[in-house]
Amino acid sequence: MKILVCISKTPDTTAKIAFTDNNTKFDVNGVQWIINPYDEWYALVRAIELKEADASTVIHLITVGGPDADPIIRKALALGGDEAIRVNAESSDSYFIAMQIAAIVKQGAYDLVLAGKETIDYNGSSIGGMISELSDYPYVALATKFELAGTKATITREIEGGEEVCEAALPLTVSCQKGMAEARIPNMRGIMAARTKPLKVVEPITADTLTRVAGFVLPPAKAGVKLVPADNVEELVRLLHEEAKAI
Amino acid sequence: MSVLIFIDNAGDHIRKASQEVLSYGAKVAEQLGTTAEGIILGTVTYDLTTLGKYGVKKIHQVKDESLNQLDTQVYTKVIAQVAEATGAQVLIFSNNVDGKAIAPRLSARLKAGLVSGAVALPDTTEGFVVRKNVFSGKAFADIAVNTAIKIVSLSPNAYKIVTGDGTAEVVNFNATVETSKIKVTSVTKASGEILLTEAEIVVSAGRGLKGPENWGMVEELAKVLHAATACSRPVADAHWRPHNEHVGQTGYAIAPNLYIAIGISGAIQHLAGVNRSKVIVVINKDPEAPFFKAADYGIVGDAFEIIPKFTAAITKMKG
Structure with a gap:
């Protein structure tokens, strides 16, 4: 079985969010970059677990980005996976990125494509669905469990106010969230092995961009907390009712 | 030309998120000088004509029972048929699970630019620009859509429901429906009556509550406020509360009118x-809990003493 795991480079959760160039570009100054947590903890680790259960499984990682994404994809390879592909292009447009990944999906005839449920920078939740359509794969979004028996997958997915269990045959695309797997830390052996694993750099295919970031805006700063004494909870209720009009 | 609004098929009722997108879509149609129409796939047990009160003139229903089950591959092809037949210019979804x-x-199929997680009406003065959440709530981005057909998915709780007098005409749309x-x-449905992601008020508690046996007072407070209950990650991970109550970066991202955090320190992952x-x-x-920096109101004190008093004070206020 061949699995393709989508990996995105995102700013660390604790990164300071600021913008430059008249609020049109994210300020990368001093930003620590990480593997998008949903791609790492859930999509990648679940793929590794599937390979541990069946050694014949092949895991490829894909990212769309410039050379500065290489340390991130190497870090992902240190966790697991056989080889990585980097499509040498940068874009904030999900469709453009999905077109690149879908081209790789078609070439590689992957049985399973795993993606995180969203990235923590653009919060689009879009890539999994778009790749599925462009590859004409069935798609299960927001999965919390994934089990495989032969070519039949049993998946638990979130639904509005609950969850459901469904079955589907491969090939398949799944977007992954909490529950799929437990986070892992790369060990020294993995880090050493990752250095020599193949990282193929391919040039992008021609694809349109459907959207563009016109600008960024920071939310207005909070006025500061209004503290109410612990022995006067009535005052808090009054403030919430009369001032905040929240209750 | 029309604005086509996707209504979740919740079976016997219309979800709050769908009421929001209908209200939003009606306003977008007004802005563009066109009509707002709804689309629903599958069968429902309530009267769809009543949805006219949110400003839609017409609802296209694809009455095929196999569509009562959501499959994105099948749904996408059906919605594309309706969009094409109605000449939809803008398609609107809730940015909820569905x-x-x-x-x-659908964006990929129609090659229509998508703005997911919109928080405001489109700015149509020059092109079509929609503001959305980015960086897990820490910023907004204004996204310009370049394509003839546009898709917007609206963040839950970001647009106020507007109702009027109208009734909608329900039209049966005969679509080709593939087998899923x-x-x-x-x-499995969660037991709570109020959906966490749709709730106006959320009462949330963390490790400060010391154990699952102490959640009764949290539930009582939530009850008097008609609020949903939530919890922090350590609480969900320790199985004190079910995972579907976990809010934070790896759990649900929510945007209620009022969020009450009890005994939660406010780690950056929770704030996200x-x-x-x-x-x-x-x-x-x-008093040093980082959460106070992100709060509008706060009380420094023992949750076990404050919660019952809080519940009593609200009950008294509501008379």
């Missing part, structure tokens, strides 16, 4: 899930 599953697929490749074998709440109240015995 919208996140369908809208991106996904078979649903079981469905709740920082879009309009009003935040923090109750914590540690």
Whole structure:
């Protein structure tokens, strides 16, 4: 079985969010970059677990980005996976990125494509669905469990106010969230092995961009907390009712 | 030309998220000088004509029972047929579970630019620009859509429901419906009456509550406020509360009018899930808890003493 795991480079959760160039570009100054947590903890680790259960499984990682994404994809390879592909292009447009990944999906005839449920920078939740359509794969979004028996997958997915269990045959695309797997830390052996694993750099295919970031805006700063004494909870209720009009 | 609004098929009722997108879509149609129409797939047990009160003139229903089950591959093809037949210019979804599953697929199929997680009406003065959440609630981006057909998925709780007098005409749309490749074998609904992601008020508690046996007072407070209950990650991980109550970066991201955090320190990962709440109240015995920096109101004190008093004071106020 061949699995393709989508990996995105995102700013660390604790990164300071600021913008430059008249609020049109994210300020990368001093930003620590990480593997998008949903791609790492859930999509990648679940793929590794599937390979541990069946050694014949092949895991490829894909990212769309410039050379500065290489340390991130190497870090992902240190966790697991056989080889990585980097499509040498940068874009904030999900469709453009999905077109690149879908081209790789078609070439590689992957049985399973795993993606995180969203990235923590653009919060689009879009890539999994778009790749599925462009590859004409069935798609299960927001999965919390994934089990495989032969070519039949049993998946638990979130639904509005609950969850459901469904079955589907491969090939398949799944977007992954909490529950799929437990986070892992790369060990020294993995880090050493990752250095020599193949990282193929391919040039992008021609694809349109459907959207563009016109600008960024920071939310207005909070006025500061209004503290109410612990022995006067009535005052808090009054403030919430009369001032905040929240209750 | 029309604005086509996707209504989730919740069976016997219309979801709050769908009421929001209908209200939003009606306003977008007004802005563009066109009509707002709804689309619903499958069968429902309530009267769809009543949805006219949210401003839609017409609802296209594809009455095929196989569509009562959401499969993105099948849905996308059906919605594309309706969009084409009605000449839809803008398609609107909620950025809830169903919208996140369908809208991106449809975007790729129609080659229509998608703005997911919109928080405001489009700016149509020059092109079509929509503001959305980015960086897990820490910023907004204005996204310009370049394509003739546009898709917007609206963040839950970001647009106020507007109702009027109208009734909608329900039109049966005969679409080609493929057989689903996904078979649903079981469905489990959470027990709470109020959906966490749709709730106006959320009462949330963390490790400060010391153990699951102490949640009774949290539930009582939530009850008097008609609020949903939530919890922090350590609480969900320790199985004190079910995972579907976990808010934060790896849990749900919510945007209620009022978020009350009790005994939660306010780690950045937690804030990423709740920082879009309009009003935040923090109750914590540690005055140095980072959550106070993100709060509008706060009480430094013992949760076990404050919660019952809080519940009593609200009950008294509501008379």
